[in-house]
Amino acid sequence: MKTTIKKHDNKQDFSQTALLEQYKLYVEMTDRVSSRRADANKFYISLLSGLFALLSIVSIPSQFQKYIVGTAAILGIALCFVWVINIRSYKELNSLKFKVIHEMEKALPYPCYDREWEILKNESDTRSYFRLTRIEQYVPFILMGPYIILLIYAFII
Numbered sequence: 001m002k003t004t005i006k007k008h009d010n011k012q013d014f015s016q017t018a019l020l021e022q023y024k025l026y027v028e029m030t031d032r033v034s035s036r037r038a039d040a041n042k043f044y045i046s047l048l049s050g051l052f053a054l055l056s057i058v059s060i061p062s063q064f065q066k067y068i069v070g071t072a073a074i075l076g077i078a079l080c081f082v083w084v085i086n087i088r089s090y091k092e093l094n095s096l097k098f099k100v101i102h103e104m105e106k107a108l109p110y111p112c113y114d115r116e117w118e119i120l121k122n123e124s125d126t127r128s129y130f131r132l133t134r135i136e137q138y139v140p141f142i143l144m145g146p147y148i149i150l151l152i153y154a155f156i157i
Contacts, residue, residue, distance in 0.1 A: 016107075023104045030097040037090040041136065044083040048143050051076055055150070070154035076147030080140040087140070091133045 051072060060068050098113065105111035 019104065019107055023101070023108060026097070026104065027101060030094065030101065033090065033093055033097065037087075037094070040086055040090070041083075041139070044079065044086070044140070045143070048076055048079055048147075051079075052146055066154050066157050069150055069157070073147045073151035073154055077144055077151065080144040080147065083140040084137065087133070087137050 055069065055072050101113055102111070105114055
Protein backbone atom coordinates (compact mmCIF):
# COMPACT_ATOMS: atom_id res chain seq x y z
CA MET A 1 0.00 0.00 0.00
CA LYS A 2 1.51 3.26 -1.10
CA THR A 3 1.23 6.16 1.32
CA THR A 4 1.24 9.68 0.02
CA ILE A 5 2.17 12.61 2.18
CA LYS A 6 0.30 15.81 1.48
CA LYS A 7 2.34 18.96 1.47
CA HIS A 8 1.26 21.51 4.03
CA ASP A 9 1.66 25.21 3.73
CA ASN A 10 2.56 25.33 7.37
CA LYS A 11 5.73 23.42 8.18
CA GLN A 12 4.64 23.13 11.84
CA ASP A 13 1.43 21.29 10.85
CA PHE A 14 3.41 18.88 8.70
CA SER A 15 5.95 18.34 11.46
CA GLN A 16 3.24 17.73 14.10
CA THR A 17 1.33 15.36 11.80
CA ALA A 18 4.49 13.44 10.96
CA LEU A 19 5.42 13.22 14.65
CA LEU A 20 1.95 11.95 15.54
CA GLU A 21 2.09 9.27 12.84
CA GLN A 22 5.58 8.26 13.94
CA TYR A 23 4.40 8.17 17.58
CA LYS A 24 1.44 5.92 16.72
CA LEU A 25 3.72 3.57 14.78
CA TYR A 26 6.28 3.48 17.58
CA VAL A 27 3.64 2.74 20.24
CA GLU A 28 2.32 -0.06 18.01
CA MET A 29 5.83 -1.50 17.64
CA THR A 30 6.32 -1.31 21.41
CA ASP A 31 3.07 -3.22 21.88
CA ARG A 32 4.30 -5.87 19.44
CA VAL A 33 7.48 -6.32 21.48
CA SER A 34 5.30 -6.86 24.56
CA SER A 35 3.27 -9.45 22.64
CA ARG A 36 6.43 -11.25 21.55
CA ARG A 37 7.56 -11.20 25.16
CA ALA A 38 4.32 -12.84 26.29
CA ASP A 39 4.65 -15.42 23.50
CA ALA A 40 8.22 -16.18 24.58
CA ASN A 41 7.01 -16.75 28.15
CA LYS A 42 4.30 -19.12 26.90
CA PHE A 43 6.94 -20.97 24.85
CA TYR A 44 9.23 -21.52 27.85
CA ILE A 45 6.38 -22.55 30.14
CA SER A 46 5.12 -25.04 27.54
CA LEU A 47 8.60 -26.41 26.85
CA LEU A 48 9.52 -26.84 30.50
CA SER A 49 6.14 -28.31 31.42
CA GLY A 50 6.24 -30.63 28.42
CA LEU A 51 9.73 -31.86 29.26
CA PHE A 52 8.68 -32.58 32.84
CA ALA A 53 5.48 -34.31 31.70
CA LEU A 54 7.43 -36.39 29.17
CA LEU A 55 9.75 -37.61 31.91
CA SER A 56 6.83 -38.64 34.06
CA ILE A 57 5.04 -40.69 31.38
CA VAL A 58 7.96 -42.31 29.53
CA SER A 59 9.25 -45.59 30.83
CA ILE A 60 13.03 -45.34 31.16
CA PRO A 61 15.12 -48.49 31.57
CA SER A 62 16.74 -48.50 35.01
CA GLN A 63 20.32 -48.67 33.68
CA PHE A 64 19.80 -45.37 31.78
CA GLN A 65 17.48 -43.66 34.27
CA LYS A 66 20.21 -41.79 36.12
CA TYR A 67 21.66 -40.33 32.91
CA ILE A 68 18.38 -39.48 31.22
CA VAL A 69 16.85 -37.88 34.32
CA GLY A 70 20.10 -36.00 35.02
CA THR A 71 20.34 -34.78 31.42
CA ALA A 72 16.68 -33.68 31.40
CA ALA A 73 17.20 -31.88 34.72
CA ILE A 74 20.26 -30.03 33.42
CA LEU A 75 18.38 -29.15 30.23
CA GLY A 76 15.43 -27.81 32.26
CA ILE A 77 17.70 -25.74 34.50
CA ALA A 78 19.58 -24.37 31.46
CA LEU A 79 16.29 -23.43 29.77
CA CYS A 80 15.23 -21.58 32.91
CA PHE A 81 18.44 -19.55 32.87
CA VAL A 82 18.01 -18.78 29.16
CA TRP A 83 14.46 -17.70 29.92
CA VAL A 84 15.70 -15.31 32.64
CA ILE A 85 18.14 -13.77 30.15
CA ASN A 86 15.31 -13.49 27.62
CA ILE A 87 13.07 -11.70 30.16
CA ARG A 88 15.84 -9.26 31.04
CA SER A 89 16.49 -8.52 27.37
CA TYR A 90 12.82 -7.81 26.72
CA LYS A 91 12.65 -5.68 29.87
CA GLU A 92 15.59 -3.58 28.68
CA LEU A 93 14.16 -3.26 25.19
CA ASN A 94 10.76 -2.16 26.54
CA SER A 95 12.40 0.31 28.93
CA LEU A 96 14.31 1.90 26.08
CA LYS A 97 11.21 2.03 23.89
CA PHE A 98 9.24 3.77 26.62
CA LYS A 99 12.04 6.30 27.12
CA VAL A 100 11.70 7.18 23.44
CA ILE A 101 7.89 7.36 23.76
CA HIS A 102 8.24 9.73 26.74
CA GLU A 103 10.62 11.92 24.72
CA MET A 104 8.18 12.00 21.81
CA GLU A 105 5.30 12.90 24.13
CA LYS A 106 7.05 16.12 25.10
CA ALA A 107 6.23 17.42 21.63
CA LEU A 108 2.64 16.15 21.64
CA PRO A 109 -0.43 17.86 23.14
CA TYR A 110 -0.96 15.30 25.91
CA PRO A 111 1.65 12.96 27.41
CA CYS A 112 -0.50 9.84 28.04
CA TYR A 113 2.21 7.50 29.28
CA ASP A 114 3.88 10.12 31.45
CA ARG A 115 0.52 10.90 33.03
CA GLU A 116 -0.21 7.21 33.60
CA TRP A 117 3.06 6.75 35.48
CA GLU A 118 2.52 9.96 37.44
CA ILE A 119 -0.90 8.74 38.61
CA LEU A 120 0.51 5.31 39.42
CA LYS A 121 3.35 6.78 41.48
CA ASN A 122 0.99 9.11 43.38
CA GLU A 123 -1.45 6.34 44.15
CA SER A 124 1.15 3.67 44.92
CA ASP A 125 0.31 3.90 48.63
CA THR A 126 -3.35 3.02 48.03
CA ARG A 127 -2.79 0.36 45.36
CA SER A 128 -0.70 -2.72 45.48
CA TYR A 129 0.89 -2.45 42.06
CA PHE A 130 3.62 -4.90 41.18
CA ARG A 131 5.56 -4.37 38.01
CA LEU A 132 4.89 -7.31 35.73
CA THR A 133 8.58 -7.76 35.01
CA ARG A 134 9.24 -8.17 38.71
CA ILE A 135 6.64 -10.94 38.94
CA GLU A 136 7.60 -12.41 35.58
CA GLN A 137 11.24 -12.90 36.54
CA TYR A 138 10.32 -15.22 39.43
CA VAL A 139 8.44 -17.72 37.27
CA PRO A 140 11.58 -19.31 35.72
CA PHE A 141 13.07 -19.78 39.18
CA ILE A 142 9.87 -21.36 40.44
CA LEU A 143 9.80 -23.73 37.46
CA MET A 144 13.47 -24.46 38.04
CA GLY A 145 12.59 -26.05 41.42
CA PRO A 146 11.32 -29.38 40.08
CA TYR A 147 14.34 -29.66 37.81
CA ILE A 148 16.71 -29.10 40.72
CA ILE A 149 14.86 -31.83 42.62
CA LEU A 150 15.22 -34.09 39.55
CA LEU A 151 18.95 -33.38 39.40
CA ILE A 152 19.34 -34.27 43.07
CA TYR A 153 17.28 -37.40 42.47
CA ALA A 154 19.53 -38.34 39.52
CA PHE A 155 22.57 -38.21 41.81
CA ILE A 156 20.87 -40.30 44.48
CA ILE A 157 19.64 -43.16 42.24
